[in-house]
Amino acid sequence: MSEEASFFRSDDDEDGPGTRPGPGTPGRLRLHLNESPYGPPPGAVDAVREEAAGHLPHYPDPAARTLRAALARHFAVDPAMLTIGNGVDELILLTALTFAAGPQAEVTCTERTFPGYGEAARAVGARLRALPLTPGYAVPATAFAHALADGTDLAFVCNPLNPTGTVLDRAGTAALLAAADGAPGHLVLDEAYLDFAGPEHDHALDRVRDGAPALVLRTFSKAWGLASVRLGVLIGPPERVARIERTARALPFRVSRPAQRAVLAALAEPGHLERVRTGTARSREHLTKSLDTIGVSVTPSAANFVLAALPVADSTRVAARLAAEHGVLVRDLTLLGLPGHLRITVGTVPQVERAVTALAAVLRTMEHAA
Structure with missing residues (x-):
């Protein structure tokens, strides 16, 4: 198994579905995949049940016309500026296939980030250029601007940045969009995690609505709590969206009927996002303060996870012991070039307290052994 595949794997299902406790059971606490502990809006659950009861033998609408119209209203864009996919991961791959296929092409991202960008570059045969993060583990906006000016074919900017949670300010976003203009x-x-950061950080989409030459990715897997049904959204200039849709014709039914129905129902309950955002912010603050009391420092985060720097070097062993001894799953970041660090999903306050108590116990025994 490759390092990237290991990063994506859900350890809870390592031996196959049903062989280990699921996400609703007390045995395992899943804080390794940035899933929402609040679940989806109730209407989305009912919609999936109804769809499964009556339409599992039937193909979905390949154009997803009803859903696309609803999403266009939600994001306040023309429907021609929007397409959807089977999660953001598929849209990343389709974008790479469209704009950066072949050995002469170059894909740029940052070091120490979501492995999907590198996987997409390798899948389409492009060269990968990884930019160092700035101090504080933030997106290097100036370096990305230079890469665009130098002629990179495709630049993926993760904002808020996975796995650090740092977010671009208005000036950084403006610098990127200025560099993209004419590049x-x-x-x-x-922007898979931007729903947690809040409207005050929604700089890019405002500019894209006004014609800025960039593509924005959003997902219903995170704050909306619909990771299982897989629905990603890409928004950008109509001519670029149309090119990606031509590539996607090889996958005519890529967004399932349950996914389309679930998201339609979720959009009818917009208050869900604010409730999740408020709960996440409260739990994130509690997690940060609690980790500090046990000697674990945290990078300020705008997402539903934190980057935790441990007082011991062997984060791989810490993560393994948390899982084996306490049933707490977190993400060891050694594979991303951050040994000694964990990415911990922000759960509810009781989940945070369970995780911190378990981490304190593991660190205490490791420090005594040393």
Whole structure:
């Protein structure tokens, strides 16, 4: 198994579905995949049940016309500026296939980030260029601007940045969009976690609505709590969206009927996002303060996870012991070039307290053994 595959794997299902406790059971606490502990809006659950009861033998609408119209209203864009996919991961791959296929092409991202960008580059045969993060583990906006000016074919900017949670300010976003204007390549802002950061950080989409030459990715897997049904959204200039849709014709039924129905129902309950955002912010603050009391420092985060720097070097062993001894799953970041660090999903306050208590116990025994 590759390092990237290991990063994506859900350890809870390592031996196959049903062989270990699921996400609703007390045995395992899943804080390794940035899933929402609040679940989806109730209407989305009912919609999936109804769809499964009556339509599992039937193909979905390949154009997803009803859903696309609803999403266009939600994001306040023309429907021609929007397409959907089987999660953001598929849209990343489709974008790479469209704009950066072949050994002469270059894909740029940052070091120490979501492995999907590198996987997509390798899948389409492009060269991968990884930019160092700035101090504080933030997106290097200036370096990305230079890469676009130098002619990179495709630049993926993760904002808020996975796995650090740092977020671009208005000036950084403006610098990226200015560099993309007239550049030969394409800027993609992956904003899978922006729903947690709040409207005050929604700089890129405002500019794209007004014609900025960039693509924005959003997802219903995170704050909306619909990771299982897989629905990603790409928004950008109509001519670029149309090119990606031509590539996607090889996958005519890629967004399932349950996914389309679930998201339609979720959009009818917009208050869900604010409730999740408020609960996440409260739990994130509690997690940060609690980790500090046991000697674990945290990078300020705008997402539903935190980057935790441990007082011991062997984060792989810490993560393994948390899982084996306490049933707490977190993400060891050694594979991303951050040994000694964990990415911990922000759960509810009781989940935070369970995780911190378990981590304190593991660290205490490791420090005594040393």
